[in-house]
Amino acid sequence: xxxxxxxxxxxxxxxxxxxxxxxxxxxxxxxxxxxxxxxxxxxxxxxxxxxxxxxxxxxxxxxxxxxxxxxxxxxxxxxxxxxxxxxxxxxxxxxxxxxxxxxxxxxxxxxxxxxxxxxxxxxxxxxxxxxxxxxxxxxxxxxxxxxxxxxxxxxxxxxxxxxxxxxxxxxx
Amino acid sequence: xxxxxxxxxxxxxxxxxxxxxxxxxxxxxxxxxxxxxxxxxxxxxxxxxxxxxxxxxxxxxxxxxxxxxxxxxxxxxxxxxxxxxxxxxxxxxxxxxxxxxxxxxxxxx
Numbered sequence: 672x673x674x675x676x677x678x679x680x681x682x683x684x685x686x687x688x689x690x691x692x693x694x695x696x697x698x699x700x701x702x703x704x705x706x707x708x709x710x711x712x713x714x715x716x717x718x719x720x721x722x723x724x725x726x727x728x729x730x731x732x733x734x735x736x737x738x739x740x741x742x743x744x745x746x747x748x749x750x751x752x753x754x755x756x757x758x759x760x761x762x763x764x765x766x767x768x769x770x771x772x773x774x775x776x777x778x779x780x781x782x783x784x785x786x787x788x789x790x791x792x793x794x795x796x797x798x799x800x801x802x803x804x805x806x807x808x809x810x811x812x813x814x815x816x817x818x819x820x821x822x823x824x825x826x827x828x829x830x831x832x833x834x835x836x837x838x839x840x841x842x843x
Numbered sequence: 844x845x846x847x848x849x850x851x852x853x854x855x856x857x858x859x860x861x862x863x864x865x866x867x868x869x870x871x872x873x874x875x876x877x878x879x880x881x882x883x884x885x886x887x888x889x890x891x892x893x894x895x896x897x898x899x900x901x902x903x904x905x906x907x908x909x910x911x912x913x914x915x916x917x918x919x920x921x922x923x924x925x926x927x928x929x930x931x932x933x934x935x936x937x938x939x940x941x942x943x944x945x946x947x948x949x950x951x952x
Contacts, residue, residue, distance in 0.1 A: 679844055683852050690856050690879055694863035699871055706875050709856075713882055720893045725885075725914055732918050737878070737925045744929050745871060748936055756868045756943035767865030775858035782850055790846045793893045799907040800889075808908040809915070820919045827923035831930040 675794050678719055685712040697752040699745045703738060710734045720792060722800030849890035856883035870932050870942045874925075881921050885914050 689709035693702045710733045717726035758764050798804055809817055856879060863876030892910030932942065939946045 676844070679848070683848075686852065687855050687859070690859040693872070693875060693879060694859055694867065699869060702872055702875060706879065709879065710882065713886055716886055717889060720889055722889050722893070722911060725889060725911055728915060728918060729885075732922055733878075733882070737922060740925060740929055741871065741875065744933060747933075748942065750869075750871070750942065756941065756945070758866065758868055764866050768862055770865055771858045771862035774861060775854060778854050778858075779851065782847070782854070785847075790894045792844045792846055792849060792890050794844060797893065797907075799892065800911055804908050805911055805915070808905055808912055812905070812909070813912050813916075816916060820916065823920070823923050827926050831926045834927065834930040835933050 675719060678715070679794075682712045682715045682719065685709075686716070697755055699750045699755070700742070703741050703745060706741075707734050707738050710738070717800070719794055720800070721794070721797055724800055724802045724805045846890060846894050849887060853883040853887040853890075856880075856886070868943050868945060870935070870944045873944065874928055874932065878921065878925070881917065885917055888914050888917075 686709055689705045689712060692705040693709065696702050696705060710729060714726045714729045714734070717723070717729060860876040860880035860883065863879070864873050867873055867876070888910055892907040892914075935947070936942055
């Protein structure tokens, strides 16, 4: 077993364990911290597949910006394990778990005998994911969607400001 | 690594996200589980791009790069979605003083 295989299994265990703890932990702050661990493990997977640009973007955007936003919101609301809304109906909880596990069972059964299992993922080599290649593709073929995404960000920013603005109540 | 390992890893993360959405009632944790599912899809897309680079790299040299640019755009859209979604959750919390999604059934009337 080579170093790439050991790293793959370690990062996979970290990813799945972090994802389970996101769902299982009572305190939302702990959930967010476990989600950050999961995102770092996924970034490790990207590095292992030599997709370096996506690994960096994943860390900057997800672990850096989005998770800090979540953490700010949770801390502003002062949420903890006591303020967690209780799941009153136990059968709904078990129904959710059974539904998710059934979906996983069906997909595993459908995919385990697929013909793609002989295909190998190229690890640690290949220059596809390097910044120079992706930048060339992004700024030649995909420059129009790239500029459109700036409009999307502008509208998202305006939308967030409008939604979270305090409503002025006019006295009659 | 065979592509199957990546398929099953993404499948596990995706199903954990689905279980979280179905069982938790805290709207912020539901939102985080949606992010988890998006990341499972991203991981699988990147794995497929590296797989097809071996097979199709000689005929379509920019195919794998296009797959990774697609993942980049998914991240862009996810960032915009999170900002608006968290604004909605904050507004909900300000009005009801709770993050319980079951409070939202008052939208029925």
